Amino acid sequence: MPRPRTPVLWQAAVAAVAAGAAVYALTRRRFPPLTTVPHVDLHRYAGQWYEIARLPQRFEQGCTHVTAEYRPMADGKIEVHNTCHQDSVNGPAETVRGLARVVDAKTNAKLKVQFQWPFEGDYWILALDEDYRFALVGTPDRKGLWILSREPQLSHPALANLTEMARQKGFAVDRLIYTQQPEAA
Template sequence: MATPRIRKPSFWPAAAAVLATSAAVYALTRRRRPKLTTVPHVDLHRYAGRWYEIARLPQRFEQGCTHVTAEYRPLADGNIEVHNTCHQDSVNGPAETVRGLARVVDPKTNAKLKVQFQWPFEGDYWILALDEHYRFALVGTPDRKGLWILSREPQLSHPALANLTEMARQKGFAVDKLIYTQQPEAE
């Protein structure tokens, strides 16, 4: 009588099974984030002007910054001039400024822009929420690593700030890591 041969499982089917199982576990356990949406339309001329940073997620380029402002100016070619100012260590500390250029990447809404401060690098700038009177805004990046709460005034009312923070949380941003920007009481 012949000895039955025992077949060893092939490497590839076993590897495929492990990979499929791992992918299924990952898909079930990862936190699903909602699709990031922007406002339906931005009038860039109304959006132009000075904005005060009220809060932000930590950014390497904004370390130690207080009294942060951003100014936007539409240009004739459809782009937007950007002028950001940061005071180091206190609202009266030395100011650092940087100029950049933003271009609209979604002309249907004007809510998705690419901003460039140093060629060839560009960053996303998506307007996620905007007060109907253009008094405050929520701006973020699609990877959810960048988030800014902006206001036309150096201070934002607690209800407006709470609403924008909650909106950001619902959109999947880590609002527990927000840095609240020190701004002067009045200018």
């Protein structure tokens, strides 16, 4: 006796669920949960940082000699001043001011930064030199990535190490833009 045929819709539903599960599994394998450093002393993190490299960002288009300055405030927030020189390190400077707030008080490594109300962006500290000389900062969706240094240039070994770390965390490091900075004095 012939077996009854499974309805086409049922087969399509099973195929859709299987495809969705496969995509989810591939995404999870491709992008494991993003981890941050175990702890950040925000007072040591404060001060000026030079952008060494970044993934392309619309708001940084044409920027060179990019710096960020962080200043802890009495209310626990962090004042942020980002500066970009258009077209060259001697070009006109544009500065934007914002506020950051800690969203993970256990580590201080996950922040939300706001430059224009009501919009906030993720700022996760993914790697940090023990002497706070350089850092790797990114966003959990892996669309934002910055390599920062206390000096305008970063040694090749440190840069290579941070780039490889970012690659292993799932960032598209082949798209990095290396920020022109003034030569060290």
